[in-house]
Amino acid sequence: MGRMARRLAPQILTLAALVALVSVFFPNFINISFDGSRFVGPIIDVLKRSAPIALLAVGMTLVIATRGIDLSVGTVMAIAGAVAAWAITSGLGLPLTLALALAAGLAAGLWNGALVAIIGIQPIVATLILMTSGRGIAQLITEGRILTFSDPGFAFIGSGAVFGIPFPTVLWMATAVAFAVLMRRTALGLLIEATGVNRAASALAGVNATVILIAVYMASGLCAALAGIVTTADIRGADANNAGLWLELDAILAVVIGGNSLLGGRFSIAGSILGALIIQTINTGIVLSGFPSEYNLVIKAGLVIIILVLQSPNLSADWIYLRSVLLPRRAD
Template sequence: MTALRRVTPQLLTLAALVALVTLFFPDFLRIEVVNGRLVGPIMDILKRGAPVGLLAVGMTLVIATRGIDLSVGTTMAITGAVAAWSITQGYGLGGALALALLAGVLAGLWNGTLVAIIGIQPIVATLILMTSGRGIAQLVTEGRILTFSHDGMAFFGSGDLLGIPAPALLWGLTAVAVALLMRRSALGMLIEAVGVNRAASALAGVNATVLLIAVYVASGLCAALAGIVATADIRGADANNAGLWLELDAILAVVIGGNSLLGGRFSIAASVLGALIIQTVDTGILLAGFPSEYNLVIKAGLVLVILVLQSPNLAHHWYALRRAAQARRERAMDTAKETGQ
């Protein structure tokens, strides 16, 4: 019940968006079976939202430690380039996936080392890889779009299992696995402790350094999965455009999910709903016939509203108003009792 209450605002927001889009596009909720596959706008949202959904899972863990990872979009480009290069070099599906995931781990390890051991601020540490990473991806692809033809790899971008798009299954299973790991073990509590106060958690016996490195590695792995999906979808690696600015959508998804940028308590489910809200907005605007530029304005408006609602000053003001209203009610009741006597 507590978990459901935690994501109630996101569920209501998503429901309101779906209702609004349905007014402009009545077939929005329609799902059909074509050649054994489920098709329709909803399925398209689940498929197209996979990269942001995967990035949001890793970003949630990083933000819970009071950090940020600006390099996830670039990591997508690197891992996608490594996957495509591996396929073209004859390493096979297993080798390509292993090397792509390894690239994601190394990217996360680099970020985590800079933050946890060297002590560089997260926004600066991850900005380094964000700036240099596309150059690395271009070196792998030799400055061109590296295409491949491999049905096994393409499955992760355009395949399906029991009619459900493979990307949707991948990010759904990833989110569930990470959420269960965080809440069925002490990891979630330890991450929240580091986010609230790293020094105090270290005094309490928490190995904050290892934990910080681990969350950045997890973010790198999620970015690697997103890169594999994006590369498999177009059957090629585009080092210039793969994952471009998706780190902002991932951060927005976490924020829409109600997770504080100041660290501490977090919810994977809420971040996933945030990613669905973002993709629903994108798809809804296109289906309604509005220019795609509206996405930027709407996303900016969402960020502004959510940050205002999360503002400590607003929360303090709201609390003061409630206390004042309660005090007035108590005085009115006391006055009524005295008058009655």
């Protein structure tokens, strides 16, 4: 446990600093109240609104651990949302609707994984194919409009609450825990890391690297489908043009802020989740603080740069060096 805390310390400190920073501009940021049926407050909103990024980040972490990248997750969200909205409006019932949407995510992952692992296309190119063409598929399903529904069961996924906690929060937490446990209680974590560090060596040691690669892209597709379901349930409609638009970049950013290397290998799902919370805190914080919209991206970019610079290994090495130089002098 101590090792994990040490590994995640920069992310936890960053998040705490951000919460403090937003509180300066919006003092009620950490207030949480109970309105009789659920908890409400800006922090609860962050925990709820981080669902899509957090879910995507879980899958993205695994893909990045294999030295890959999945640019298609935003589009897969739109496809899964479109499938779900179509299924629920066609009267297929909630269980079948969810199954179909998740199957769409898995199929998208299988496609990406096959392109990467079997055909051998670079991940960034392979997933770009689906990223650019997939919205067309989603638009075909929704026939170009926002496909709305009113099924209360489906809507619950977006706006319901369990023990006062928003359901999307429960969903991303459960997903993250499930994946983390799956990775560390089985050998999948090791096999993914080994494939990411050195695919050739892993294959020679008998690791079925092809299957591992396909599996991580399918996991990413599954997480993207979950995110798509949440987003669709949230607005009670499938918006093929906008659902998950550019969210793949936030997901990648979450993984990187979470301290995972884009060069693959060692990964931490908990780190990526913290990264997602950091990004969502920035997003929500900007709106709450009341700056004009024109500043949104500048503020976000500025904060992200500061965070990444503070986390960079070079800087921490410099810091250790500086300390070693300065501290003895101070002792004099």
